[in-house]
Amino acid sequence: MAAVTLLAAACSGPPPAAVARSTGERATTRAYDGAPPPIPHDDSIGSCVTCHDDDGAAIAGVGVAPASPHGAVAATGAMQRCRQCHVPTESRELFVASRFTGLPQGPWKGSRATPGAPPTIPHTLQLRENCLACHAGPAARAEIRTTHPERIRCRQCHVPELGF
Amino acid sequence: MSGKFERRTFLKMAAVAAPAVAAFSCADQEEAARLASPVDRTSVKWDKAPCRFCGTGCGVMVGVEQGRVVAVRGDEASPVNKGLLCVKGYHLPGLLYGEDRLLYPQKRNADGTFSRISWDEALDLIAAKFKETLDQHGPGAVGMYGSGQWTVFDGYAALKWVKGGLKSNNIEPNARLCMASAVSGFITQFQSDEPMGCYQDLDAGDDFVLWGNNMAEMHPVLFSRILETRRAKPGTRIVDIATRRTPTSDYADLHVLFKPNTDLALANGILHLLVADGRIHTPFINENVVFRRGIEDVKQIGYGCFGDQAERYTFEDQGRPSSLDELREFLAHYTPDHVSDVTGVPVEQIRALADLYGNQARGTVSLWCMGVNQHVRGTWMNNLITDLHLITGKICRPGANPLSLTGQPSACGTAREVGTSNNRLPADMVVTNPEHRAEAERIWKLPAGTIPAVPGYHAVDLFRALKRGDVKALWIQTTNPWVTLPNRSRFDRTSNDGRFIVVSDIYPTPTTAMADLVLPAAAWVEREGVFGNTERRTQQWNKMVDPPGEAREDAWAVIQVARRMGMGHLFPWPDDNWHEPMFEEYREFGLGHGKDLAAYTQLKQTRGMIWPVVNGKETPYRYTAGYDPYVKKASGAHFYKAKDYGEKAAFWLRPYHPAAESPDTEYPFWLNTGRVLEHWHSGSMTRRIKQLHQAVPAAYVEVNRADADTLGIKKGDRVKVVSRRGSLELTVEIDGRGRPPRGMVFVPFFDESAIINLVTLDAMDNISKQPDYKKCAVRLERV
Numbered sequence: 035m036a037a038v039t040l041l042a043a044a045c046s047g048p049p050p051a052a053v054a055r056s057t058g059e060r061a062t063t064r065a066y067d068g069a070p071p072p073i074p075h076d077d078s079i080g081s082c083v084t085c086h087d088d089d090g091a092a093i094a095g096v097g098v099a100p101a102s103p104h105g106a107v108a109a110t111g112a113m114q115r116c117r118q119c120h121v122p123t124e125s126r127e128l129f130v131a132s133r134f135t136g137l138p139q140g141p142w143k144g145s146r147a148t149p150g151a152p153p154t155i156p157h158t159l160q161l162r163e164n165c166l167a168c169h170a171g172p173a174a175r176a177e178i179r180t181t182h183p184e185r186i187r188c189r190q191c192h193v194p195e196l197g198f
Numbered sequence: 199m200s201g202k203f204e205r206r207t208f209l210k211m212a213a214v215a216a217p218a219v220a221a222f223s224c225a226d227q228e229e230a231a232r233l234a235s236p237v238d239r240t241s242v243k244w245d246k247a248p249c250r251f252c253g254t255g256c257g258v259m260v261g262v263e264q265g266r267v268v269a270v271r272g273d274e275a276s277p278v279n280k281g282l283l284c285v286k287g288y289h290l291p292g293l294l295y296g297e298d299r300l301l302y303p304q305k306r307n308a309d310g311t312f313s314r315i316s317w318d319e320a321l322d323l324i325a326a327k328f329k330e331t332l333d334q335h336g337p338g339a340v341g342m343y344g345s346g347q348w349t350v351f352d353g354y355a356a357l358k359w360v361k362g363g364l365k366s367n368n369i370e371p372n373a374r375l376c377m378a379s380a381v382s383g384f385i386t387q388f389q390s391d392e393p394m395g396c397y398q399d400l401d402a403g404d405d406f407v408l409w410g411n412n413m414a415e416m417h418p419v420l421f422s423r424i425l426e427t428r429r430a431k432p433g434t435r436i437v438d439i440a441t442r443r444t445p446t447s448d449y450a451d452l453h454v455l456f457k458p459n460t461d462l463a464l465a466n467g468i469l470h471l472l473v474a475d476g477r478i479h480t481p482f483i484n485e486n487v488v489f490r491r492g493i494e495d496v497k498q499i500g501y502g503c504f505g506d507q508a509e510r511y512t513f514e515d516q517g518r519p520s521s522l523d524e525l526r527e528f529l530a531h532y533t534p535d536h537v538s539d540v541t542g543v544p545v546e547q548i549r550a551l552a553d554l555y556g557n558q559a560r561g562t563v564s565l566w567c568m569g570v571n572q573h574v575r576g577t578w579m580n581n582l583i584t585d586l587h588l589i590t591g592k593i594c595r596p597g598a599n600p601l602s603l604t605g606q607p608s609a610c611g612t613a614r615e616v617g618t619s620n621n622r623l624p625a626d627m628v629v630t631n632p633e634h635r636a637e638a639e640r641i642w643k644l645p646a647g648t649i650p651a652v653p654g655y656h657a658v659d660l661f662r663a664l665k666r667g668d669v670k671a672l673w674i675q676t677t678n679p680w681v682t683l684p685n686r687s688r689f690d691r692t693s694n695d696g697r698f699i700v701v702s703d704i705y706p707t708p709t710t711a712m713a714d715l716v717l718p719a720a721a722w723v724e725r726e727g728v729f730g731n732t733e734r735r736t737q738q739w740n741k742m743v744d745p746p747g748e749a750r751e752d753a754w755a756v757i758q759v760a761r762r763m764g765m766g767h768l769f770p771w772p773d774d775n776w777h778e779p780m781f782e783e784y785r786e787f788g789l790g791h792g793k794d795l796a797a798y799t800q801l802k803q804t805r806g807m808i809w810p811v812v813n814g815k816e817t818p819y820r821y822t823a824g825y826d827p828y829v830k831k832a833s834g835a836h837f838y839k840a841k842d843y844g845e846k847a848a849f850w851l852r853p854y855h856p857a858a859e860s861p862d863t864e865y866p867f868w869l870n871t872g873r874v875l876e877h878w879h880s881g882s883m884t885r886r887i888k889q890l891h892q893a894v895p896a897a898y899v900e901v902n903r904a905d906a907d908t909l910g911i912k913k914g915d916r917v918k919v920v921s922r923r924g925s926l927e928l929t930v931e932i933d934g935r936g937r938p939p940r941g942m943v944f945v946p947f948f949d950e951s952a953i954i955n956l957v958t959l960d961a962m963d964n965i966s967k968q969p970d971y972k973k974c975a976v977r978l979e980r981v
Contacts, residue, residue: 063889065289065291065292065887065888066268066291067269068269068271069269069288070288072889072892072893111422111425111426111429111430112282112422112423112426112429113282113422114422114425114429114449115414115418115421115422115425115445115449117875118414118418118419118422118875119283119285119288120285121285121875121894122893123893124894125891125892125895126892127892127895128888128891129885129891129895130296130297130298130705130885130886131297132292132295132296132886132887132888133295134291134888135268136268136269136291137242137261137269158271160271160272160274160281161272161282196240
């Protein structure tokens with residue numbers, strides 16, 4: 035862990051390849067859009083929030099640790115036990131093949147009332163209270179990276195399209 | 199309006215943009231393909247349902263698109279889970295879509311293979327075989343074995359068919375293996391099943407005492423609700439009383455490690471201190487408590503699996519009146535030093551627990567599940583936990599209650615409330631009571647004397663009777679006994695045994711492999727249903743998708759067979775509208791008896807209702823003045839169901855007894871078994887879900903590091919776990935999520951290719967007849 039370098043979250047992006055690998059793997063391992071992604075690494079390396087805090091981390095030579103999208107309550111109270119929902123991956127085998135096809139994952143595009151108007155939020159906000167987890171920070175993919183992370187209160191202008 | 203236009207534009211753009219996305223991320227091709235195939239998010243329709251897995255009863259919103267379940271969300275409107283689920287809940291949709299879903303009825307051929315037959319043929323065959331068995335061998339030779347996963351409809355149809363149609367009491371739920379000790383605990387103390395408290399106790403309490411309950415893994419959403427309480431209310435404490443360290447221990451303020459089966463002594467040690475130090479609530483006791491004492495001779499009681507008791511265990515004990523003075527005498531030898539010797543718990547911890555229960559300024563909630571219920575003295579242990587609350591008056595107060603947790607989604611709603619067991623009828627009624635039988639016959643419009651007065655076989659005895667041949671025709675629904683029965687090889691079938699076994703399930707299992715006829719069942723939101731959870735909450739859901747192939751709901755199959763046997767009068771409802779009228783008939787049993795369920799129309803509209811529901815209003819705290827409309831007092835508690843105790847609760851004096859089998863020089867380790875977070879029961883659903891299976895792909899054996907060093911084994915080695923009954927080869931886990939103390943190993947039971955129940959013991963509780971899966975003696979052999 036000594037070699038780990040934490041880069042400033044919102045400003046300097048990590049190498050796109052690391053982001054692509056991270057988001058690509060997450061897209062194929064989680065069950066559907068909104069499902070908790072499994073843990074893609076050895077889950078015994080320490081406290082989850084060391085890396086997956088409100089800002090996330092880019093770890094040189096390893097990859098990117100997305101910020102927790104669960105907002106200010108992350109890792110306290112009811113959200114304290116990450117392993118309630120995020121589980122390790124001990125095998126790549128299946129017990130029996132599945133015909134399940136989950137709700138496809140984004141990025142989805144919100145709609146705009148007029149050109150230049152702030153786009154709506156095209157996904158559920160449940161457990162995604164921290165917008166910047168995905169739209170800024172080291173693990174943000176280029177397509178959905180915000181141009182204005184400093185404005186903090188995203189929902190002043192962006193409203194949920196689905197109503198939940 | 200503009201949204202629609204924008205969406206179409208976007209879809210076009212997405213198709214054009216797809217190559218660019220692929221270039222951006224070559225490891226991301228699957229997602230790029232998804233982006234290129236337009237899906238309209240607004241086409242997903244959402245509807246409420248309770249979770250299919252444990253007894254917590256979390257509310258989920260189920261997302262359906264083009265006839266398939268594609269997602270779930272935690273239901274933020276559900277008072278149970280307030281939007282949060284556990285990893286099993288989030289992966290619910292996958293349980294429906296395993297590639298090997300059973301799609302049509304299949305009949306076993308003479309050579310052991312199965313052939314597809316039509317539903318008509320299958321239903322005719324069941325009707326013929328059950329009729330033939332009834333005619334030749336009488337109602338004692340037929341039976342039904344279901345589960346706490348039966349919907350209320352399935353359980354009610356089965357109960358009515360078996361007791362009112364076949365005139366047999368041979369119906370049992372797998373809940374006998376799971377919740378029976380909690381039932382007998384509540385019945386012996388309150389003469390009515392199920393808890394007085396509810397999940398609001400988890401918000402209101404100050405101290406949470408977990409008796410043998412790895413809640414962080416087994417009831418994760420309720421555990422996180424307690425963690426939230428501790429965050430909001432500093433000073434909240436969690437006490438983990440356990441025989442091994444688990445993830446729950448990591449979050450506990452106090453971890454109390456006791457030797458297996460000595461929880462009985464520990465509880466008596468706490469009672470000893472409460473009584474000796476005068477920390478009992480005398481006014482509450484005088485007003486609300488009677489004392490009872492039963493047979494205590496260990497030789498007379500036994501353990502229900504050896505010698506004379508090997509075939510049929512029918513121990514009965516009604517108890518006799520006792521007193522507070524007799525209790526003082528009874529507790530005299532449970533001194534802290536003696537209890538510490540027996541339990542291995544330090545004296546300071548025993549005193550700390552007594553301080554906790556004895557502190558009137560703090561609300562105490564006791565929680566327990568299988569550690570206490572799967573126990574050779576499980577009823578006694580249930581009694582003792584409730585005794586701690588009765589003697590301190592910490593009961594029937596928000597935030598101060600004993601709250602028994604349940605393992606199956608409708609263990610309460612179906613197995614316990616409908617009463618799908620050998621001696622019960624709906625709403626706490628029993629077949630041994632002539633008035634109860636008469637009431638059931640009145641509601642069912644059946645001639646007097648239809649329901650037999652003698653209880654049928656309890657679950658383990660049912661399978662013993664099947665093996666012996668006393669039971670010849672058995673229909674098993676929604677459960678997997680050939681993975682979950684203790685000492686399983688005792689129940690294995692021999693070829694040409696002359697039995698007729700029907701198994702209804704959604705996937706092939708070791709149990710369907712034992713069947714003569716396999717029926718494909720509709721699962722979860724493939725049919726309309728009602729479950730009842732731990733906190734007496736009845737929850738309804740609608741059918742949302744069609745079942746695959748020819749799968750049908752279990753209740754439908756029972757109704758069709760009944761009609762073929764000339765028992766159609768039991769189910770006089772039209773085929774296209776029978777759920778609501780069936781529920782309303784069932785509901786009649788509880789109305790006016792303190793077991794009032796909500797009307798079906800109300801259930802459809804709400805996120806469940808906690809019974810008794812009177813005038814459309816639910817009752818979060820039962821027996822509690824100000825909450826329960828049946829209580830006739832202005833304040834405090836009123837145990838109005840306990841007529842034999844003068845409408846008071848019974849405090850039972852219960853001694854310590856050792857386990858049925860303890861380690862010795864030949865078999866030096868305790869074997870403890872149980873679940874893991876990711877898998878549910880025998881794993882037939884969760885193992886077919888990619889994310890859950892890949893998290894825990896196989897069973898393993900947890901070994902203490904010092905024991906492993908002594909044996910010269912390390913993590914990842916293969917060892918054989920050997921008992922007097924069988925053996926099983928497993929991979930060693932050391933210092934993983936569960937950490938047993940020296941002298942104990944733990945094995946999860948979800949893995950049908952590594953069935954630990956070949957090794958376990960079929961000893962059982964003396965009163966509930968629930969087996970003890972937590973304690974037997976094994977040795978480890980290096981492979």
